[in-house]
Amino acid sequence: MSQLPERINTDHENVERGLASLVLTIIELLRQLMERQALRRIERGDLADEQVERMGRTFMALEQRMNELCDQFGLTAEDLDIDLGPLGPLLGNDFDGSG
Template sequence: MSQSDLEHQPVKSGRIELDPEGAEQGLAQLVLTVIELLRQLVERHAIRRVDGGTLTEEEIEKLGVALMNLEVKMDELKDIFELEDEDLNIDLGPLGNLL
């Protein structure tokens, strides 16, 4: 390789070049995945409590409204970051999918 070839190659700094939009998208995907996992866990726990008869009618109503509101907000955030449900299902290799 000649000296002129070396002069026209980009200098490598040893740092990872991150696309700001790509980083935002990846972070949004990770955060929404964690929120979706927690939402599903809370929903399962709520169903167990409802089935177990430990909640009043008022508590069941409030819980239902809260879970519906959270689902609506999740759908809004997925739209904002252009994510689908399958984007939130992280492949954990031999353990299978997260969700």
Template sequence: MVSRTPFGPSTAPPDEEDRMPHGDGARRLETDPDTVERDLMKLVLTLVELLRQLMERTALHRVDEGDLTEQQEERIGMTLMILHERMTELCDRYDLTMDDLDLDLGPLGSLLSHNDA
């Protein structure tokens, strides 16, 4: 009998599947229908926040180098400020904090910087 798992088909009978040992590397995908939307939004917001921080660092570097006009600096600053406000609004809507968006990368540290408040 072939049953389906979240990772694809399994050839073990369903009762045998429940008794199969799960080592450190083998984890079952657990999904809760009630939190799928929130979890997806958390992933999307994490990526958007990472990109926002990268854009901010690039903009600051360009300002330091003198590559931008005063008008461009103001426009980029306003855009980044609005994006940060929208991020905060979406986090509030999905009951998330900016700390919830961070990922622990083990020995590499955290994904997102916490320099901006």
């Protein structure tokens, strides 16, 4: 059994960046799921043109804000994409962090 270090690095910046990474990963995962659901509804014709337009603007604004927050905390798309081992990356290729 490996031994834990006597002291855990609790540097404020590292903790803040780690927490931001975790929160932004969850937000990005939810954004992708909502976007996929919206696309399914659009393909089925369940939404009026006005609803489609409003959702498009909302998703674009959310993606822009996500990119701003990643920049603010010095995070990249790779920082948010958790490796799930044999299952592959959590976010896959859908998030490139470029806007």
